[in-house]
Amino acid sequence: METIETEILSVTGLVQGVGFRPFVWRLAQRLGLSGTVRNCGNAVEIVVCGPLDKRDALAEALRVEAPPRARVEGVTRIQGSPSNYMDFSIAPSGPGEVTAGIVPDLATCPACCAEIFDPGARRYHYAFTNCTDCGPRFSILSGLPYDRAHTTMASFSLCLACRADYENPADRRFHAEPIACPDCGPRxxxxxxxxxxxxxxxxxxxxxxxxxxxxxxxxxxxxxxxxxxxxxxxxxxxxxxxxxxxxxxxxxxxxxxxxxxxxxxxxxxxxxxxxxxxxxxxxxxxxxxxxxxxxxxxxxxxxxxxxxxxxxxxxxxxxxxxxxxxxxxxxxxxxxxxxxxxxxxxxxxxxxxxxxxxxxxxDRPIARRLDDSVVMVSAGAKRVLRRGRGLAPEPFLLAEDFLKAPPILALGADLKSAFCLIQGGRALLSHHLGDFNDPDSAATMDAAITDYSALFTHRLAAIAIDLHPDYRSADLGRRLAHDRSLPLIAVQHHHAHVAAVMADHGLPRSAGPVIGIVLDGLGFGDDGTIWGAEILLCDYARSRRLARLRPAPMPGSDRASLEPWRNLLASLDAAFGPQESMSRLHAAGRGPVLADRKISALRAMIKAGFNAPLASSAGRLFDAMAALLGVAPEIQTFEAEAAMTLEALARQASGEASNLPFLVTEVDGLKEIDPEPMWAAALHRLGAGEAPLMIAAGFHAGLAAIFAQVAVDEARRQGIGQIVLAGGVMQNALLFEALTAHVRAAGLGVLAPLRAPANDGGLALGQAVIASIRLMEAD
Missing domain, CATH: 3.90.870.40 (DHBP synthase)
Known part of the structure; x- marks a missing residue:
């Protein structure tokens, strides 16, 4: 028998669980090629026999005709030993190290949806119908490669009819691993x-x-x-x-x-x-x-x-x-x-x-918990607020100069917990794991890290944590680093927020510095104080603070994050002093906001510097304004509750609101954005009878204008053309869109969160890239 020239193609990317092997089979049939295709570790391996022009056509089609949910990152071709395959077939999966490429769970496709409502279909009203284009993936995966034997469907043996569908190249269920029907599937x-x-x-x-x-x-x-x-x-x-x-x-x-x-x-x-x-x-x-x-x-x-x-x-x-x-x-x-x-x-x-x-x-087991993903559309783009079902674990492709980055595990923060693994030029940001608010949280994250590390064959070189000394996630990182004798790298919270946006956009190490506007709740600063409204000069390795919001006390510390009125008291006292602040508040008709409060005790706490840390926090500024305008709850029952009601109030404003003014000064070599004139104007306008919704809109507009102005000035002074918008407060679409408009109007580019959440759910991505760069620079 005549032997035919053979090639071995390795296709990497998001190519398992998306119907890629049946797609390759159909291509081979169309081109008259023989050979095999199989999942192998983190790739799809194709052995193909036939004339060179046909093999070239196959390689080109792999990229341009790939299934909708596939993402081809690379196709390598090497010469194989001469073979005499009679036809083209799908072979059993092979071994190999896995680094990335698992497909998230997919919503029911239109074809399956039509089928479950077709009285003549075999899967009519069957609640577990799926095909190669849809259905469970990551949620049922127990191991790799992605085959039925490595899913929670392994215990459901295919009936003869489903087996026929699975083995029929013309069927959309050809090698669909979760395939099932009423006769053989879950009930x-x-x-x-x-x-x-x-x-x-x-x-x-x-x-x-x-x-x-x-x-x-x-x-x-x-x-x-x-x-x-x-x-x-x-x-x-x-x-x-x-x-x-x-x-x-x-x-x-x-x-x-x-x-x-x-x-x-x-x-x-x-x-x-x-x-x-x-x-x-x-x-x-x-x-x-x-x-x-x-x-x-x-x-x-x-x-x-x-x-x-x-x-x-x-x-x-x-x-x-x-x-x-x-x-x-x-x-x-x-x-x-x-x-x-x-x-x-x-x-x-x-x-x-x-x-x-x-x-x-x-009775189909779930392999791992996956909360629903959450997104919003702002400034014309879809932006992820929570990564969960449907998005995780699709990797972030980093720039080429990260290909040799050491394997890093970054543990994020204590709220909206998620960790990140970096390896081989990819960053794998985990699904949302909840908050580190009880002793079980560490066990939950530890189990998830073990799960991901096993699936993706991740071998750690270092662990990255938040700089905050009291974070439970940092405690877990310290324990893991100690137990595994690994380097531990602490990363400043807001630097990590900016770096996450840079990585989200695929910026290379060589891209140079950016100016970052970081508006957030609370983050531990390089100087040991609490930050939360900063303008930073950043690259991946280092950051320097250029400007900040004037710090205000947080009386009661963590209680101030729950009770917005505390922040109002502290902000007005910092602006005007205790006596004048109450006089202005009453003149504005807002005295009842602080009536029947333990004001004297809190003021004594602030004066003594006891349990009232200073914080340059945008989140607490929003809380204070919400309290002033009467839309803040007595006690917040979820994060950013007061800020969200303030944004909703501002959205009701008709026409353009007059900006509330801020003052820019210089303190200890930093530009400082002072809210004193903003508070004076807000109280005066309330006293004059202006509607709270117009003042809320003016607050948003004024805050966006001043931060954009200072950032643009710094960018021009530094010769930088891009400004990063980062931090959890950027989920406020009204503020975010105003900032974006100001920066673009100044002729500068805007980089903002897209696939990585602006909140702490994206923080681990920034920590991971910063830690990897620091390790590479140290070598």
Whole structure:
């Protein structure tokens, strides 16, 4: 038999779990090539035999015709031994070291959605329908390469019909690893509060009945349990809030389809695209008056806010539920207040027993907890606020000069915890892990690190932590570094925020410095004080503070983060002194804001410098203004509650508000942005009868104008053409868009968070790239 010239192609990138091997098979058939294709470690390996021009055509098509969810990063070609393959086949997966390339979970595709509503289809009304273009991926993965044997579907043996689909190259389920049908796949069952158990279609019908009568359903999804109820019934929503001890935090709503979402919300084109994206995130959108709709949404879904978190069905079960119901569903994370989302059946039955009236479950295990991702559209781009299901663990591709960066584990911060692994020019930012607010948090992160390290064959060279001495995440890092005898690198919080944006945009080490505007809550500074509103000169290795907001005391320390009125007292006293501040407050008609408070005790605390640390914090400034304007809660029950209500108030302003002025001075070699004239103007305008919403808008406009002005001046002085916008306060779309407009109007470029959250959920990415650069420079 004649031997034919052979080549071995290795394709790297996001190429496993996206139908890439069937795609290669079809290409080979079209071009008349023989050989094999298989998953191998972190790549797809293709052995191809045939004429050179046909092999070239195959290599080109791998890049330009790849499946929609695939991302081809590289194609290497080497000469192979002469072979005499008779045809082209998909071979069993091979071994190999894995560094990246696992596909996130994908929302149900249009073809599968049509199939579950087709009475003539074999998978009609089957809640676990999927194909190579959709369905669970990361949430069911137990090992690599990505094959059925390495997923939680391994225990479900394929029936003859599914086996035929799986092996049929013409079928869209050709080598779809989670493939299933009613005869061989997972099944629904319902557990009632009375302990009664129903299976199959009866389970589905009982769950529908529970929702229709206003009950709360614990619903098992792809990455964990949700608590669902009728989003149009105020009594149901209030019951959920009471049982979950979640009095005001916004609740996400799942709409039947895009048309339904457009009835309740004012959607931009970019928001529509975000809603139908295969990642199926929660999208923050503007509510519109739905009082004329029947039914209208419950008022308490997002009290005091003008935005709503909306998502569309992303599993067949969701589609079936929403199709059968005449109302949208609240989809709240299935957890007790302050605890992580539950994803194991026994834990759900135990921990949600005092919240849920029933559980709609199934017997496909979830390999790891994955909260819903959250995004918003601002300044014309989709920006991730939380990385979870649908986005993790897709890697960030770093610039080429990071290819030899040492493997780093960075542990982020204590709020919105996420860690990051760097290796081989890629950064793997973990899914959202919750907050480090109890002793179990360390165990949760430790387990997740072990999980990721095993999946991606990560071998550590160093560990990066936040500079704050009291962070629990830093304690974990110190323990891991000690146990493994690894270097420990502490990174300043706001430098990490800027570096995360730089890495998000793929800036190389050689790009030079940037000016960073960092507006945040609290972060431990290089000088041992608390920062939170800075202008920095940064590259990946180092940063220098150029300007700051004038620091103000935080009386009661952490209590000031919970009780906004404390920040108002401290801010006004810092601006005018104790006696004059009260006089001005009363003249503005706002005296009751600080009435019946322990003002004397707090002032004594500030004067003595006891438990009242100074902080240059944008977050606390927002809290203080919200308290002044009467939109701050007595005690914040979730992070940035007061700031979010202040932004919502400012959005109500019609016409252009007059900026509240700030003063720029110089203190100890730093430019200092002094809010004293801002407070004077706000109090005067309140006293003159100006509406609080106009003052809220003027506050946003003035703060954006002054920070942009100082940053642009510094950029021009330093000869720098790009300004980075970073920190959690950049999630305030009104402020962020104003800053962006000012910087662009000055002719400078803006780099802002896109795929890495602006909040602490993206911090570990910045820590990791900073630590890797420092290690490389030390060699």
């Amino acid at each position: 629904l069952h319902f557990v009632g509060g009375d302990g009664q158990d129903y299976v199959g279609n009866q389970a589905f019908e009982v769950a529908l009945a529970l929702l229709r009568c206003g009950g709360i359903l614990a619903l098992k999804g792809i990455g964990g349990y949700h608590l669902a109820c009728d989003a149009t019934r105020e009594d149901s929503v209030q019951l959920l809030r009471a049982r979950k001890h979640r009095p005001t935090k916004p609740l996400a709503v799942m709409m039947r389809d895009l048309a339904t979402a457009a009835r309740y919300c004012a959607l931009t084109q970019e928001e529509r695209q975000a809603l139908v994206d295969p990642s199926a995130p929660i999208v923050l959108v503007n509510r519109q008056d739905d009082s004329s709709l029947a039914p209208s949404l419950a008022p308490s879904l997002s009290p005091g806010l003008d935005r709503l978190g909306v998502l569309l069905p992303y599993t067949p079960l969701h589609h079936l539920l929403l199709d059968a119901l005449a109302f949208p569903l609240v989809m709240s994370s299935g957890n007790r207040s302050g605890a992580p989302q539950v994803f194991e059946d026994d834990v759900a039955l135990r921990d949600l027993a005092e919240i849920a009236d029933g559980w709609l479950m199934h």
